[in-house]
Amino acid sequence: MLKQITLSLLAAGVLGGCSLAPTLQRPEAPVAATFPQEAAPTGIAAPATPAANAGTPAADIGWQDFFPDRRLQAFIAAALDNNRDLRTAALRIEEARAQYNIQSADLLPTLNAAGGVTRSRTPGELNASGRPILTTGYQVGLSLTSFELDFFGRVRSLNQAALAQYLATEEAARAARISLVAETAKAYLAERSFAEQHELARQTLQGRENGYRLAQQRFEVGASSALDLRQNETLVLTARATLATLARQRAQAINALTLLVGRPLDTIGDLPAPQPLSGQNIVNDIPAGLPSDLLVRRPDIRAAEQRLVSANANIGAARAAFFPRISLTAAFGTASTALSGLFSAGSGNWSFGPQLLLPIFDSGRNQGNLDLAQVRTNLAVVDYEKTIQTAFREVSDALTARGYLEEQIEAQRAVQVAQADRLKLADQRFRNGISSSLDVLDAERELFSAQQSLVQAQLLRLTNSVDLYRSLGGGLKSTTNYASQAR
Known part of the structure; x- marks a missing residue:
């Protein structure tokens, strides 16, 4: 009997290699063969970038090397340890791994090793003696419960689908890590931008309040008109409103950064002094490569591909449901009416029960499951192609903006210098009685606007570099192994 069971299991292993899943053909990337040409500055040279990582693919640049600001590095490290979304992603991996282990x-x-005792009573009316009969039986042995002989690959296809789902979840967790690194950096840079603009607004308000006091003195002695006084007062009130707005925006930026980091910022010890935006030497000379490189670098594309593999495997399982299903149930052991006789000669017993299940009529259930599996595969194909297109657009947008932003910053810096000279000349003309105070007030207004615009342009350039780094698959590698905690 053991020989028959062994032969049956070996036959199941040989025939289990059959699969009805269609051969998976990965769709071609529905994007151009190359990225759009990066915009070149029109006659204004871009500032030199650090040469340490020049020409290195984004996926090979650790985030500690990409973000040299030690304060930002501390925030990113804390986010990788404490962010709840990343913990959820880690737990999703454990969930998918458990599901795969169950399916495999x-x-x-x-x-199973089984042992038991049964006791029964037969009424006297059912036996010749006319008296009730009590019987006791003892059993111990091994049992094989409903093992399916996978002739048509149904179980194997389900196992392949579960494995692909596990791998997709793992890739999704990597994508979440990359996004967390990028979003933390962008939140930190936004907070620094509001901090710099707030300081500019504070200095501007202080200067305008001094100017307003002088205007009051001139008005009191009749050296200026009420219009000049009101103009100065308007500038002071406008500066106060701007200062309050920037204070609110900075506080909200701190809240956003705290949420990403996963703990109060003041609980992170040994933080160095913050660097200004102009001192953020973020790498921006990253080669884009070819769109086909994204298939390897970006975890979200690899996750979409694994979801496609899983959906394709489910087609094989749905097709196999149309064919007969054979399962084995067997048991081998000893049995006796007395506990002492369990292992005596002649007490061995066995049972062997193969079962054949042949679908005949199911009201279209199997066909519906097959149609559903095919539709889900088509949806997975569309999702895979859309993920590639989204990745292509993100890289293209970052590349297109990179050259223009360098030119914008240089132009805006020149505007600031020109406005500062204009204010100096207007103030001299006013003191010499050549022009009115309105020219000075207008020059102050324009200088403050130019200073704010320069800070905003610097933020745009830095966030664009972060977006390019993330869209090319950077942010996963680190020089220190910060493991996600799933507790």
Whole structure:
């Protein structure tokens, strides 16, 4: 009997290699063969970038090397340790791994050691003696419970689908890590931008209040008109409103950064002094490569591909449901009416029960499951192609903006210098009685606007570099192994 069971299991292993899943053909990337040409500055030279990582693919640049600001590095490290979204992603991996282990267990038979005792009573009316009969039986042995002989690859296809889902979840967690690094950096840079603009507004308000006091003195002695006084007062009130707005925006930026970091910022010890935006030497000379490189670099594309593999495998399982299903149930052991006779000669017993299940009429259930699997595969194809297109657009947008932003910053810096000279000349003309105070007030207004615009342009350039780094698959590698905590 053991020989027959062994031969049956070996036959199941040989025939289990059959699969009805269609051959998976990865769709071609529905994008151009190359990225759009990066915009070149029109006659204004871009500032030199650090040469340490020049020409290195984004995926090979650790985030500690990409973000040299030690304060930002501390925030990113804390986010990787404490962010709740990243913890959720880690737990999703554990969940998918457990589901795969459950599904893969069906590939092998389940053996159980069983022992039991049964006691029964037969009424006297049912036997010749006319007296009730009490019987006791003892059993011990091994049992094989409903092991399916996977002739048509149904179980194997389900196992492949579960494995692909696990791998997709793992890739999705990597994509979440990359996004967390980028979003933390962008939130930190936004907070620094509001801090710099707030300081400019504070200095501007202080200067305008001094100017307003002088205007009051001139008005009181009749050296200026009420219009000049009101103009100065308007500038002071406008500066106060701007200062309050920037204070609110900075506080909200701190809240956003705190949420990403996952803990109060003041609980992170040994933080160095913050660097200004102009001192953020973020790498921006990153080669884009070819769109086909994104298939390897970006975890979200790899996750979409694994979801496609899983959906394709489910087609094989749905097709196999149309064919007969054979399962084995067997038991081998000893049995006796007395506990002392369990292992005596002649007490061995066995049972073997193969079962054939042949679908005949199911009201279209199997066909509906097959149609559903095929539709889901088509949806997975569309999702895969859309993920590639989204990645292509993100890289293209970052590349297109990179050259223009360099030119914008240089032009805006020149505007600031020109406005500062204009204010100096207007103030001299006013003191010499050549022009009115309105020219000075207008020059102050324009200088403050130019200073704010320069800070905003610097923020745009830095966030664009972060977006390019993320869209090219950077942010996963680190020089220190910051493991996600799933507790």
